[in-house]
Amino acid sequence: MSAQLLLVDDEPGLREAVKDYLQESGFSVQVASNAREGWDLMQQNTPDLVISDIMMPQVDGYQFLKQLREDPRFQALPVVFLTAKGMTGDRIQGYQAGVDAYLPKPFDPDELIAIVENLLTRRTAKPQVTSEEGETLDIAELANQIAQIKALLTQRNAISQSPAPFKIDLTPREQSVLNLVAEGLMNKEIARRLETSVRNVEKYVSRLFSKTGTNSRTELVRFALEHGLAK
Secondary structure (H helix, E strand, O other), rough: OOOEEEEEOHHHHHHHHHHHHHHOOOOEEEEOOOOOHHHHHHHHHHOEEEEEEOOOOOOOOHHHHHHHHHHOOOOOEEEEEOOOOOOHHHHHHHHHHHOEEEEEOOOOHHHHHHHHHHHHHHHOOOEEEOOOOOOOOEEEHHHHHHHHHHHHHHHHOOOOOOOOOOOOOHHHHHHHHHHHHOOOOOOHHHHHHOOOHHHHHHHHHHHHHHHHOOOOOHHHHHHHHHOOOOO
């Protein structure tokens, strides 16, 4: 499966030319004409890498990058700046804001491809942690799920519940674990709160997945909120 890229640039000619070149190089590319449109696209489908212009109306590249880096889902997402600004001070500002690469216009398309491929290769070596029973966990994925759970909690009142209470047989401990998952806590934090092991918490979470027919913490929390299961 080809890597998914998001290209954000307010110049239609350049945007289409860069998109065509990236697609010819084997990448799947979504385009946005401004940062707000780019942000909306990212809520629907998280790209593997973002290429953004700096000089854009309303929200410029620096503000867009700041918005990305403040969101746990996108903190590790590679970002490349394309810009006509080539002064050293501007490049320093970009790196301080958390950009991964900086390519002043006009640029050689082959150089852009080399930068993109290099960043994507580096991203495959993502930091991971190992749970107590030896399961490898992706930190970025965990952070993404926790961020989504917290977003669900902010919308809690807007999530419509089933008209009748949902009948499901949960043990008191399973209910306790579900309540804490719905607070956005990680397994380690839940184990500390319940004075048990992380391994036991993971067993309870797996049981909750099975009993609710869900496959992720985000799905589990949404299910619990919709059916009034989380206290």
